[in-house]
Amino acid sequence: MLELPDEPALIPYFTAGYPSVESVPRAIEAFEAGGADVIEVGLPFSEPIADGPTIQNAVTRALENGMSPDVYFEKVGEADVDVPLVCMTYYNLIMQRGVEEFVRDCKNVGIEGIIVPDLPVDESDALHAACEKHGVSLIFIVAPTTTDERLERIMERVSGFVYVQARLGTTGAREDVSGATYDVLERLHGYDVPKAVGFGVSEREHAREIIRGGADGVVAGSVFVERMEDGVEGIEEKTRELKQGALKGVEEAE
Amino acid sequence: MSKGKFGEYGGQYVPEAIMPAIEELEEAYENYLNDDGFLDELDNALAEFGGRPTPLYHAPRLSERYGGTVYLKREDLLHGGAHKLNNALGQVLLAKKMGKDRIIAETGAGQHGTATAMASAALDMDCEIYMGAKDIERQRPNVFRMRLMGATVTPVETGTGTLKDAINETMRDWATNVEDTHYVIGSIVGPHPFPAMVRDFQSVIGREIREQALEAEGRLPDGIVACAGGGSNTMGAFYDFLDDEEVGLYAVEAGGSSLEVNEDRAPNSASLNIGDDGVLHGARTKLLQDDEGQILESHSLSAGLDYSGVGPELAALVEKGRVEPRTANDDEAMEAFRKLSEDEGIIPALETSHALALLEKEDVGDFVVVNLSGRGDKDLDTAMDELDMRQEGA
Numbered sequence: 001m002l003e004l005p006d007e008p009a010l011i012p013y014f015t016a017g018y019p020s021v022e023s024v025p026r027a028i029e030a031f032e033a034g035g036a037d038v039i040e041v042g043l044p045f046s047e048p049i050a051d052g053p054t055i056q057n058a059v060t061r062a063l064e065n066g067m068s069p070d071v072y073f074e075k076v077g078e079a080d081v082d083v084p085l086v087c088m089t090y091y092n093l094i095m096q097r098g099v100e101e102f103v104r105d106c107k108n109v110g111i112e113g114i115i116v117p118d119l120p121v122d123e124s125d126a127l128h129a130a131c132e133k134h135g136v137s138l139i140f141i142v143a144p145t146t147t148d149e150r151l152e153r154i155m156e157r158v159s160g161f162v163y164v165q166a167r168l169g170t171t172g173a174r175e176d177v178s179g180a181t182y183d184v185l186e187r188l189h190g191y192d193v194p195k196a197v198g199f200g201v202s203e204r205e206h207a208r209e210i211i212r213g214g215a216d217g218v219v220a221g222s223v224f225v226e227r228m229e230d231g232v233e234g235i236e237e238k239t240r241e242l243k244q245g246a247l248k249g250v251e252e253a254e
Numbered sequence: 255m256s257k258g259k260f261g262e263y264g265g266q267y268v269p270e271a272i273m274p275a276i277e278e279l280e281e282a283y284e285n286y287l288n289d290d291g292f293l294d295e296l297d298n299a300l301a302e303f304g305g306r307p308t309p310l311y312h313a314p315r316l317s318e319r320y321g322g323t324v325y326l327k328r329e330d331l332l333h334g335g336a337h338k339l340n341n342a343l344g345q346v347l348l349a350k351k352m353g354k355d356r357i358i359a360e361t362g363a364g365q366h367g368t369a370t371a372m373a374s375a376a377l378d379m380d381c382e383i384y385m386g387a388k389d390i391e392r393q394r395p396n397v398f399r400m401r402l403m404g405a406t407v408t409p410v411e412t413g414t415g416t417l418k419d420a421i422n423e424t425m426r427d428w429a430t431n432v433e434d435t436h437y438v439i440g441s442i443v444g445p446h447p448f449p450a451m452v453r454d455f456q457s458v459i460g461r462e463i464r465e466q467a468l469e470a471e472g473r474l475p476d477g478i479v480a481c482a483g484g485g486s487n488t489m490g491a492f493y494d495f496l497d498d499e500e501v502g503l504y505a506v507e508a509g510g511s512s513l514e515v516n517e518d519r520a521p522n523s524a525s526l527n528i529g530d531d532g533v534l535h536g537a538r539t540k541l542l543q544d545d546e547g548q549i550l551e552s553h554s555l556s557a558g559l560d561y562s563g564v565g566p567e568l569a570a571l572v573e574k575g576r577v578e579p580r581t582a583n584d585d586e587a588m589e590a591f592r593k594l595s596e597d598e599g600i601i602p603a604l605e606t607s608h609a610l611a612l613l614e615k616e617d618v619g620d621f622v623v624v625n626l627s628g629r630g631d632k633d634l635d636t637a638m639d640e641l642d643m644r645q646e647g648a
Contacts, residue, residue, distance in 0.1 A: 046548040047418065047534065049425045050269045056412055068546050091267055092533045096547030118533070120273045122257065123265055143271035145432060150273065168271055169430035 002038065002084050002113040002137040002160030004194045008211045008246040009037035009161075011196055012239055013088060013221030016041050016075065017067025018058035019228055024075035027232045031224075032081040034239025039081070040115065040219065043072045043089035050117035052172030054222040069097055069105075077109035086113040086139065086160075094127065103130040113137035113160040121154045128157055141165050142188065144180035151187065161194040161217060166201070166210075173223045174200030177209045185214045204245035211249025218246050258446020261573060263566035266445040268425070268536045275432045280447045282352045287454065292351065299343055303376055304333045306340075306458065310466035310623070315597035320613050323471065326600070326626040327463055329487065336603065336628030337459060337487045338369035342438055344455035346373040349436035356435040357381045360424040362389055362417035362483070363558030363605065364396025365628055366440030371405035373438075381405040384424045387415035389557050396632050414551050417483075417561050421535050441484025442565030445536030449565050456490025463623055464494050476619025477502040480627065481609040482579075483523060483559035485568040487627035496576060504618055505568060506608045508554030509581035515542065515550065523552040525564040526572050526579040539566040555584045555640060556604035556633070582611035588640050590614065591630065603628035604636065 012031050016024050024041070031039045044059040044067050051059065076085065087106050094102045094116065106114060114136060119127065121140055131138040137160030142151060144167065155162065164185065167178035181197055188195050197210045198219030207218045220242055227234035257280075258264045266276060286292040300306040308328045316324040329337035346357055357379045361367030367383040374381035383400055387409045390397050400407050413419035421443075428437040442449040442456075460478075467475050478495060480488040482505040495501045510522030520542040522528075529540035532547055542550040542562040554560045571577040582590070590610035595601045602610060606627045612618065630637065 046413075047422055049422050049535075050429070052426075060412075063548065068548075070546075090533075092541075092543070092547040092549075094547075095531075095533055096543070096545070117269050118267050118536075120266060120268065120270050122273070123267055141270045143269070143274075145271055145274045147274050147277075150270075154270075165271060168432060170426050 001135055002086065004161055004217055005037050008250045009196065009217030010035060010207070010239065010243040010246050011038045011040060011217050011219040012036050012224050013040035013042060013219060014224050014228060015044055015055060015058040015062050016072050017044055017062025017065050018225065019061070019231065021065050021067055021071055021075060023232050025079040027228065027235065028076070028079035028081055028085070030232045030236040031239050032083050034236040035243040036083060036239050037217070038084050038086055040086045040088050040221070041076055043069060043087055043093060045090035045093050048090065050170055052170035052222060054173070054225050055171050058225045069093055073105050073109050076111065084112040085110050086115060087111045088115040091116050091119045099126045099130045103134045103136050107134045107136055111136070113139050115139045115141070115163060117141060121157055124157065139163055142184060144168055144184055155191045155193060158193055161196045162188065163219065164188065164195050164197045164215065166197050166199045171199055171221055173202035173226065177206050181210060182213050189214065204241050207242045207245030208249040211246045212253045218242065258450065260567040260570035262531070263538050263570045264446055264449060265538050266536060267533045267538070268445045269429055271429045272432050276445055278352070282348060283447050283451050286348055286351060296344055296347055299347065300340065300458065304339050304343060305331065307462045308332055310463060310470060312470065313598050316613065319597070322620040322622060324613065325470070325623045327459060327491065327623055329459060329625060329627050330600070330602065330629035334365070334369045334372055335631065336365040336369065337456065337490060338366045338440060339372065340458055340490065341440065341452050341455040341486060342366065342369035342373040345436065345438040346370065346377050346379060350377055350379060352436065354434055354436040355380060356431065357438055358384070358424055358427050358435055359438040359440060360384050360417065360420035361440060362420065362560060363556065364389065364393040364400065364632060365558060367405070367407070368396050368399050370438050371400040371403040374405065375403045383407050384410050384420045384427070386417060386420045387411050389416055392636060393557055393632060418549065425535070441486040442489050442567060443484045443535055443537060443563060449537065449567050452486055453489045453493055453567060456486050457493040459487065459490040459625065460492060460494030463491060467623065471621055473621070474498055474501050475621045475623045477504060477622045478625065479504045479506060479609045479612050479618060479622060480625040481506050481559060481605050482526060482564060482568060483508070483561045483605065485565035487625050489565060489568055491625040492577065502618055503577045504580055504612060505577050506580045506582050506612050508556060508559040508608055509583035510553040511584055513581065519553065520550040520562070521553045522581070523554045523559045523561055524581050525562060526568060527581050529564070534563045537566045539563050540569040555636060556587065556608065558603065558605040559608065580612055580616070582608040582615070586611040586614065588644065591637060592641065600626070601630035602626060603630045604633045
């Protein structure tokens, strides 16, 4: 099962297969070198309804490059890292592989958590059962619109961390931290599950503010995907920058 | 915990951000569906603004040609030229009652977008329509109609720029503006309660067919034939007859150029006939997909049938054996398009032409009703090209 560190966690995301299939293990290693605590590796699906233009484009390119679930597990397995990995993908790919087999394949390559943006808690029985059986965390997203009643049901089933969606809309780098972030964090205050905030995070300052606001981790995706256009070199430095922001935030919170 | 299932199919596979809106919609829909005031208001609008009831027309030449009695349910005469207004008017009225002030919708052929733009103009709501760039190209008259009626038409360039991509983009808009916006889904697809709600709004077609058939022939039809893309005119025509086992129900999908599917694309839109179970756009249903679960691009010369999925209720009815899935290919549809125009003086939509083409291929009974879901004026450009091409080829 997935565990976040005691210090504020930086959780980068990237789309496997973009800019190339071969770059997957190197990208994972570069994130670890930059100080990432958990790495989310996106498995591209042809209909990414929760994603903004940056990730949509990366997904299209990754599929053109020949990324597939088989290649994904092979390439992720080649990465030589100690930090835990999380798989982010859409439900149809899990269903077609077979829920049980998908989770087992995750476990076999060091993936300790799964996030499925089009699988609300209401439809998660089968995946939840398979995750429990294989000791993989099932991470759910909580949105600014999530009602109290839904929040309770999500928090009963979530493990590893809860992904706090900082704003309505799709993924993508933004200029500022949304006010909705603090409202959601406030509502989650009583739950004993680590909270990681994502959607729109791109700057050191964002990471600092989010951690100072009470989050345990920061998720950033599109900002890395943008940087990977020219290869994986640019991401290690950006990881370090965001991680420093997160660490600064915790000093100020204390 | 899962809701809105038709056997194995249906459900609510959507991002958490829009789940609360879906729950709110579900509640409003259940309330208003049992509210005589709302239903009266809708019936009145469908009559006064839409022109319901639409005729059940005895087609003399078709009857002669096929040696039985063929009737056409004239949804092409509904305001806007297709059955789409039944649903659009229902949903926009519901959204208004719910206090939403913005309407968004996807459209393929442009018929649903046009109906939604009409309903929004009539009920004074802001309206934005997402349409695939490729579809905008092949359905220009409808794009102009939508803009004339005050709607913003936003091209979707992602994917191959067709209906599937337009749905993706509309869902993204909804996930962003969910608090003041209602998404008017145009077919019996998407997460619960959309498949059931759209079906209910469209089921007026079948209720009228029953009444009109009894009046005209003193009995129920032997067969009802409708084309199926997402399946809203199909379910609308069939729903009232599900318990009448003696009435055969035929859903005709676009066979495109071939039923062969390879890794990259499906040259057809026949998900009921050849699709596998999967999850797309909020529901578990039958899909055109590859072995891994990536969605395949579909094809049909009719934009309104060009979709990789199909309504979950229709998938369940096919699985149960109640609805018979069939296909008509591009050539057969073009031939039926030409024939109905020439024989009966009615130019059908290319979508509808697929349903008409079944009569040429199969005997579906002595007394047949074809749901004439839309008129073909929007398709004249495509039809001219296709007919020219076929003549040159011959």
